[in-house]
Amino acid sequence: MVDITLCTLNARYFHSSLGLRYLYANLGDLQSRARIREFIINQRPIEIAEKLLADNPKIIGLGVYIWNIEQTREVIAILRRVRPDLIIIVGGPEVSYEQSTLPFYDEVDHIVSGQGDLAFARLCTQRLAGESVEEKVVKPEPFKLADLAFPYPCYTEEDIRNRFIYVEASRGCPFKCEFCLSALDKTAWPFDLDRFLEHMETLYQRGARHFKFIDRTFNLKIASSLKIMEFFLARINDGLFLHFELIPDHLPDQLKTMIQQFPPGTLQFEIGIQSFNPEVQERISRRQDDDKAETNIRFLREQTHAHLHTDLIMGLPGEDVASIARGFDRLVELNPHEIQVGILKRLRGAPIIRHIDEYQLCFNPAPPYNILCTRDIDFATMQRLSRFARYWDMIGNSGRFSRTRPLLLGNSPFERFLQLSDWLYATTGQTHKIALPRLFRLIYQGAKELFDLDEQQLYDAMHEDYTTCxxxxxxEFDTNLNSTSRKTGLSSRQARHN
Incomplete structure (x- = not known):
């Protein structure tokens, strides 16, 4: 018998919802009357609704995020019309603030604001008992992390085989970066580390190998970071993969030494730079020592096997294109494996809204609420930057153009890639669904037209990238090279490998 269905729409099948598993783990006596149903955002809303209603639940709880709010709205609309008696409860970061403007505000029964780990269970108990709950927006009472049941036993064998296992050793963030909802936290709270590691051991014994830590500040408390890394270092084997988010300017020697012990393919660090402009950092309440961050990234790139995923944000208040270019070029020079170029988004509740008037921040009213223009960057330029970000992900971050990329970027990475981005869009009118063989042809053609490059050198680099991937x-991108040039290029490549 299923009285409660917990549901969310993930962006990809290999993602899993840690939030749903927290809710399920803390349902107490109601757990036997509940189940978790996960879908992905490209499934048809009507089919999702059909599967949810097949269980004939009394309550459906939906996790709502920036990437699934539009699809969730459609699912809710169908559920409400087919089952008017259904109790619909929504929660998650996308509904925790500014609830009255939600597109489905009138169609849901309750909105759980903030951390609903325990509040959801109380609400379900009341509603299933027939009690009247007047509050539309339920604000959970404070609780201690020690009061929570851990969610990790709720990962199924299918999850372990096919999905990332999301875990957290701490919750919250002590920093106040205004573009982030974590700016509203007072601090970071650690879970009991011994109990946490017991659950990691159980997951490992069950076969889990991909652990993605969602801690906002994994290296905040170094003693805990070391203990966690020691735990996994003792269990290194084929297939182990760990993802951590690091504070870029806080990497003491003990942690450096520990990181160096991990073999290739086991560690990935997400490192948020966001901006190298000190004035912009101060404006958005971001504390960061840029020189230390640069030194640490250089160390990680040159003296460890960790894969580095770094972040920049375009469209921050008061930052113009010249400042963005300097920051991008500085990060390219450090040569991380990935530079995620993001466009500023207006997350519901994030303090960034305090700058709207002074810096003329104009955000898209539809998800993902991306910045459209600012005082310093007009709409047309912001569109160019958005395309830059998309093409950079396809070319710069894909790993498919490792030999070609330095030729494309030269000594002015931002300026040159913006030129290539503009050319690609003018030529194709597309930023998505460009087949890889065609992308190779386009890059070759664009690089020849835009940049003063040795054609044979460009061909050699692109041919190696082409075969490597x-x-x-x-x-087919070498139509202007004759057969002699091709053979010369092939001979030079063979010589380099001998």
């Missing part, structure tokens, strides 16, 4: 046969 698994493409078969001769590439």
């Amino acid at each position: 698994g493409m078969k046969g001769e590439p």
Whole structure:
């Protein structure tokens, strides 16, 4: 018998919802009357609704995030019309603030604001008992992390085989970066580390190998960071993969030494730089020592096997294109494996809204609420930057153009890639669904037209990238090179590998 269905729409199948598993783990006596149902955002809302209603639940709880709010709205609309008696409860970061403007505000029964780990269970108990609950917006009472049941036993065997296992050793964040909802936290609270590691051991014994830590500040408390890394270092084997988010300017020697012990393919660090402009950092309440951050990134890139995923944000209040370019070029020079170029988004409740008037921040009213223009960047330029970000992800971050990328970027990475981005859009009118063989042809053609490059050198680099990423046969981007040039290029490549 299923009285409660917990549901969310993930962005990809291999993602899993830690939030749903917290709710399920803390349902107490109601757990036997509940189940978790996860979908992905490209499934049809009507089919999702059909599967949810097949269980004939009395309550459906939906986790709502910036990436699934539009699809969730459609699911709610169908559920409400087919089952008017259904109790619909929503929660998650996208509904925790500014609830009255939610597109489904009138169609849901309750909105749980903030951390609903325990509040959801109380609400379900009341409603299933027939009690009247007057509050539309339920604000959970404060609780201690020690009061929570851990969610990790709720990962199924299918999850362990096919999905990332999301875990957290701490919750909250002590920093106040205004573009982030974590700016509203007072501090970071640690879970009992011994109990946490007991659950990690159980997951490991069950076969879990991909652990993604969602802690906002994994290296805030170094003693805990070391203990966690020691735990996994003792269990290194084929397939172990760990993801951590690091504060870029806080990397003491003990932690550096520990990181150096991990073999290739086991560690990924997400490092938020966001901006290298000190005035912008101060404006958005971001504390960061840029010189230390740069030194630490250089160390991680040159003296460890960790994969580095770094973040920049375009469209921050008071930052113009020249400042963005300087920050991008500085980060390219450090050569992390990935530079995620993001566009500022207006998350519901985030303090960034205090700058709207002074810096003329104009946000898209539809998800993902991306910045459209600012005092310093007009709409047309912001659109160019958005395309820059998309093409950079396809080319700069994909790992498929490692030999070609330095030729494209030269000594002015931002300026040159913006030129290539503009050319790609003018030529194709597309930023998505460009097949890889066609992308190779476009890059080759664009680089020849835009930049003063040795054609044979460009061909050699692109041919190596083409074959390295698994493409078969001769590439089609070399139409202007005759057969002698091709053979010369092939001979030079063979000589380099001897």
